[in-house]
Amino acid sequence: MDARPSTDETDPATETFVAHRNLLFTVAYEMLGSAADAEDVLQETWLRWVKVDLAQVRDQRAYLVRITTRQALNRLRTMNRRKEAYVGQWLPEPLLTAPDVAEDVELAESVSMALMLVLETLSPTERAVFVLREVFDTGYDEIAAAVDKTPTTVRQIAHRARRHVDARRPRRVVSPDESRAVLESFQRVLETGDPQTLLDVLAPDVVMVNDGGGIKQAALRPINGAEKVARFLVGALGKNTSPVAVAPTVVNGSTALAVHLDGELDGILALSIENARVTGLYYVRNPEKLTRAETETPLTLR
Template identity: 50%
Template sequence: MGSHVEATSIFEEHRSLLFSVAYRMLGSAADAEDVVQDAWLRWSSADRAQITQPKAYLVRIVTNLAVDTLRSARVQRESYVGPWLPEPILTGPDIAEDAARAESVSLAMLVVLESLTELERAVFILKEVFGFPYGEIAEAIDRSEATVRQLGHRARSHVQARRPRFSADRESRRVVTERFFAASMGGDLNELMQVLAPDVTIWTDGGGKVRAALRPIHGAEKVAAWLIGIGKRPYQGVALEDMRAEVVQINGEPAVLALGNGRPITVVTVEPDASGRIVGIRVIANPDKLVPVAGGIRHTL
């Protein structure tokens, strides 16, 4: 395994998996790319003749780098202005067809994963999403297999208690998203009230850089009033009539992408209940978090 060409070839074979692990760990495409790049530097300078299982070795490096990155990111997030939401990424049709994979990378699930400890999150992702055996995970995070099983049990219980209550099929989600899109862009209060569940919550992430609600807003009337109000004056210097909006695939689910002045302004995802009414709305408007979407890069996760 000595040559640089062979090292590059092996790394590229696993790059998509490594990014997928890192992104689910961090909720940030930029941080995930940094972790994958650091993993490449370690891999390229390692004594690869001693490495019998390149995939396990690379996953171990990425997992540990992501755990360290997440620890420092959480310290920074303590001073974040307003609700923190993950960084959205464009995804292709491949992930939308796999319900379990799509759920594991949805914005709602990434928010749930934020509430786990770093090691619980690592174990949950490696076991529940990628199917790694407990023995390999124990080696990856340098803990006993018994400890890893305990971490996995805690993480699974926590996620099951907090995961989105309903998982509508892809077509239903698209219909609900398009209906919400039409009502909110058209400023139709009556239609908005029809599509929102009474206990709906909206989270808006502007990161202190653009106009956004600094706390979650609860209840259909308040949420509808906020949505109507935001469309009555220019947003980020763009009038509503000058915005172009479309429904795209974000994190394995349909989402509204609004563009103005040739750049993304917001990404909005909605979470329907069993009756098709919306119980959760997540609005990401922090320009720093929309860079991956602006680049138009579709990720395979």
């Protein structure tokens, strides 16, 4: 069920929820990495929000974020159990995003595939605290109320999570022009299938992660190193008897490629780029995760 109350209604609860809906979705998505689960969280948030006495709420935005965070935490713990039974590697659900997301450096980095994967290594509470503090600049008291901890404990969790993420996140922000240039080079390489040119585009320590979810064929473990990644890509392209079309797109605020076989979307290949080379490749083939890859999803930090 979609948490989109009718705009024909004019009651204050509905107006406030609709006004902050994109923010709440972004909070839930960054905590969960799944648009479908984020939508479920918003539905649960809405059902609780309409029962609130608004006269008793000083900051309605903060209150909504608090409800969303609590519901997302509950969902995240359930998802972690599902991931244990997931076939192969689990990648966040790619979202087709509008150009303004890519232009907002802070937002684009926070939803990038690379950072979302780093967030997967945090505990549910650490992830919630990190997202609220580092991404949405939420105060410690507000976070404490959302995660049911003391402000002092939240500060400690935030420090630990920040240190963990900083040690693993990309080392620098890449300009849109640099991203486009590398993407165009990589796209040409895929179209020609030349192994040596491919090696020139890949960083020596590049990592490729594939997500087929047990539905589509995919490598079950990460592929490490330029030579192994190049061999995998060239081999995968060579096995396809159907026409392959590769087109640039923007998912999660970053450069990516949409791969089509016989005119149908086969998967989204997201890239991480540093020093004009590809350092990370994240290929989502699981069709259940491609429902947001062709229609823009609005995201916001405000």
